[in-house]
Amino acid sequence: MTIILLVFIFVLAAFLGFELISKVPSQLHTPLMSGSNAISGITIVGAILATGASDNSTLNTILGTLAVTLATINVIGGYLVTDRMLAMFKKKEGAKK
Amino acid sequence: METLINFSYIIASILFIYGLKMLGSAETARRGNMISSIGMLIAVVVTLISKEIISYQWIIVGLITGALIGGFAARLVKMTSMPEMVALFNGFGGLASLLVGWAEYEKITQLGWMRYIVNLSGTPTFTSTVIFLAVLIGGITFTGSVYAYLKLAGKVSGKAKVFSGQKLVNIFLAAAILLSGLLFILSENPSGAYGYFLAFVILALLLGVFGVMPIGGGDMPVVIALLNSLSGLAAAAAGFVIVNNVLIVAGCLVGASGVILTFIMCKAMNRTLGNVLFSGFGATASSGEGSAFEGELKPISASDTYYLLEAANSVVFVPGYGMAVAQAQHTVKELATLLEENGAEVRFAIHPVAGRMPGHMNVLLAEADVSYDQLVEMDSINPSMPTVDVAVVIGANDVVNPAAARDAGSPIYGMPIINAHEARTAICLKRGKGAGFSGLENQLFLMPNTRMLYGDAKNSIQELVSEFKNS
Numbered sequence: 227m228t229i230i231l232l233v234f235i236f237v238l239a240a241f242l243g244f245e246l247i248s249k250v251p252s253q254l255h256t257p258l259m260s261g262s263n264a265i266s267g268i269t270i271v272g273a274i275l276a277t278g279a280s281d282n283s284t285l286n287t288i289l290g291t292l293a294v295t296l297a298t299i300n301v302i303g304g305y306l307v308t309d310r311m312l313a314m315f316k317k318k319e320g321a322k323k
Numbered sequence: 324m325e326t327l328i329n330f331s332y333i334i335a336s337i338l339f340i341y342g343l344k345m346l347g348s349a350e351t352a353r354r355g356n357m358i359s360s361i362g363m364l365i366a367v368v369v370t371l372i373s374k375e376i377i378s379y380q381w382i383i384v385g386l387i388t389g390a391l392i393g394g395f396a397a398r399l400v401k402m403t404s405m406p407e408m409v410a411l412f413n414g415f416g417g418l419a420s421l422l423v424g425w426a427e428y429e430k431i432t433q434l435g436w437m438r439y440i441v442n443l444s445g446t447p448t449f450t451s452t453v454i455f456l457a458v459l460i461g462g463i464t465f466t467g468s469v470y471a472y473l474k475l476a477g478k479v480s481g482k483a484k485v486f487s488g489q490k491l492v493n494i495f496l497a498a499a500i501l502l503s504g505l506l507f508i509l510s511e512n513p514s515g516a517y518g519y520f521l522a523f524v525i526l527a528l529l530l531g532v533f534g535v536m537p538i539g540g541g542d543m544p545v546v547i548a549l550l551n552s553l554s555g556l557a558a559a560a561a562g563f564v565i566v567n568n569v570l571i572v573a574g575c576l577v578g579a580s581g582v583i584l585t586f587i588m589c590k591a592m593n594r595t596l597g598n599v600l601f602s603g604f605g606a607t608a609s610s611g612e613g614s615a616f617e618g619e620l621k622p623i624s625a626s627d628t629y630y631l632l633e634a635a636n637s638v639v640f641v642p643g644y645g646m647a648v649a650q651a652q653h654t655v656k657e658l659a660t661l662l663e664e665n666g667a668e669v670r671f672a673i674h675p676v677a678g679r680m681p682g683h684m685n686v687l688l689a690e691a692d693v694s695y696d697q698l699v700e701m702d703s704i705n706p707s708m709p710t711v712d713v714a715v716v717i718g719a720n721d722v723v724n725p726a727a728a729r730d731a732g733s734p735i736y737g738m739p740i741i742n743a744h745e746a747r748t749a750i751c752l753k754r755g756k757g758a759g760f761s762g763l764e765n766q767l768f769l770m771p772n773t774r775m776l777y778g779d780a781k782n783s784i785q786e787l788v789s790e791f792k793n794s
Contacts, residue, residue, distance in 0.1 A: 228445065229449050232568075232571060235571050236559060236563075236575050239571065239572045239575035240575050240578070240579050241579075242579075243575060246340065246347065246579075247347060247579065247583050248583060249347065250347045250583075252675055252682055252685065252700060253349065253682060253685035253695065254347065254349060254352055255584060255587075255675075255682030256409075256681060256682035256683060256685065257346060257352055257686075258347065258580065258584070258682075259548060259551050259580075259581075259584060259680065259682075260405075260409045260412070261343070261355070261359065262343065262551065262555065262577045262581065263409060263412055263416065263551050264359070264412075265342075265363070266416045266551070266557075266573070266577040267416050268339075268363065268366060268558050268562075268569060268570050268573040269416060269419045269420045269557070269558040270363075270419070271569060271570060272423040272427075272558075272561045272567065273385070273419055273423050273426075274367070275376070275565060275567075276430075276565075277381050277382050277426075278375065278377055278379065278381075279375055279377065280377035281433065281434070283433055286426050286429045286430060286433070289429060290381065290385075290423075290426050291381040292385070292422055293418075293419045293426065294384075294385025295384075295385040295388045295392075296389065296419040297416065298385060298389020298390050298393060299392050299393035299412065300412050300415045300419065301363055301393070302393035302394050303393030303394070303396050303412045304393075304409075304416075305356060306397035307397040307400065307409070307412070309353065309356055310397065311402075311405070311686055311689070312353040314402075314686070314690050315349060315352065315689050315695070
């Protein structure tokens, strides 16, 4: 039953995603991409759970720590870079007014 | 406690959804990004207080290292290097998902299925299938993105690389992955299947490299968007492994947005995704088929260009990847301002696939402070092109090649272009003679009303700026 529920959530999220993003002006393509890229770093949650468990082997700890590091780079880097880009757009909007 | 954590995951998902929605409109985009980052923060914090987490030292090591690297990279990267930075971050996300899948599998081999699955209420077949998917998609995303990064950063040739039997190699790789995956999934004994597991880890990493190899520089926007989508799907697959809704929802949202961007890019080139991925475009098309177009290249000096621009009432800049390479955006903006002071109407015509990632030119021009009103999309600028006095093409090539409109034999036939050739005069800035990234001769350069301004784009524009200032 759980499996069905998970797939159900996945399918609904896919449709929601298509609906949300179907009309995006082209000047926002890059920020949208790098912003969503940062969201894909959500795998950090899985990485943390894999690293912190009690009965971990050494290999497990190594894999987990690497995963946490990489996912954090993805998350922090992705959000900051997106913010930097959007700040440039913002500045321009302000100058126009 | 468990309820609180799950409830917080729902809130995080809602924040991601809102954030993405707000990213879709210029006024709210920055706030949207902020909101989605708060969602991420919530997800991370509640995961840290989860009862499954016993030891914190390695988590903290990973978080701090990652935050330092990511933070510095994001602060220091130049706007012109944005495509490769995004590709690299994307690859790291993919690798993280692969490692999560691996770590879970490692746990299974330690505990055995019975003890592992007790908390997850899955079945061995389901869990091993999604481990396989997380590793496969994550692996392809990782090496594909890193290879794309190397291409974009100019560390390897950006050209499409094809060798004979390439398709065969890819088909073989895909078949071998499926076979090892199937053997892995059907194996009853998890530790006995470690060989199959490692086999498809390596094969997936190879497939990422071989998949991106035949894709040329001009098609990079499609590949970047597609890899972005894959990194989301890898995270979603990892979410199925650990039965975690927030990973599934967030990963799937990213997957969907990446797919949409991919198709927008394909449409802008009037090609199918299959054609982009498998045709080895640019390497196969360099034979110059259908280029029976007569004409000669007519060079122009910077001072003659100045006279043309000085007299022009309407000027359109058509930027391309060459502007990014030369980092000419600030100088271009300076020239645009001078032209406006001179009484000319200045606009920038942006082709959807100009540059190396979706929206690349918009980011560069925004960095140079070009007003958003001046950026005009292809469909809006083309009707008024015949009334434009001078079109200045800065390092753009295929997106202004008229062969796309009228030469049925051309490999880019059918791709919508910016009609720079319809302007009264087209000035093309180019580093030297020779074909563009796709290896095609550009018919625009040979047309009677086109003049070639050779040299580094930034230097050429700089010369024009000084001409204006000295007059």
